[in-house]
Amino acid sequence: MDAFISHVGEDTKSVAQPLADAVIARGFRVWLDQDELKIGDSVYASIDDGLRRSRFGVVIRSRHFFGKNWPQNELHALAALSAAEGSNKILPV
Numbered sequence: 001m002d003a004f005i006s007h008v009g010e011d012t013k014s015v016a017q018p019l020a021d022a023v024i025a026r027g028f029r030v031w032l033d034q035d036e037l038k039i040g041d042s043v044y045a046s047i048d049d050g051l052r053r054s055r056f057g058v059v060i061r062s063r064h065f066f067g068k069n070w071p072q073n074e075l076h077a078l079a080a081l082s083a084a085e086g087s088n089k090i091l092p093v
Contacts, residue, residue, distance in 0.1 A: 002028040003091075004054035006074040010064040019058070019093070051077050058091045 003023060007016040012034065020032045031050035037043065051057060057078035065071050075090070082089045 001031050001050065001054040002056065004031040004050050004057045006057055006071050007060040008064045008068050008071055011060050011062050015060050047074065051081060056091050057089050058093055060093045
């Protein structure tokens with residue numbers, strides 16, 4: 001996986017999905033929750049797996065982002081992975 005897109009639901013249609021579509025059109029593989037999560041999946045395990053398998057985490061920072069815990073947790077996980085791997089995995093948008 002090339003990129004994990006971290007976002008909040010309010011930004012899906014306006015930012016996350018168009019960004020994912022543009023990146024995919026350029027030949028990259030993207031982890032986007034609405035495409036990857038299936039009914040019955042463990043949300044935590046699926047996200048953790050997506051974060052670990054992705055080369056980069058694209059973090060869509062908006063006013064909605066800062067008001068929710070879930071994307072903050074993804075950002076912290078990306079920071080921990082970056083530190084463990086010794087490279088920056090975070091691409092803020």
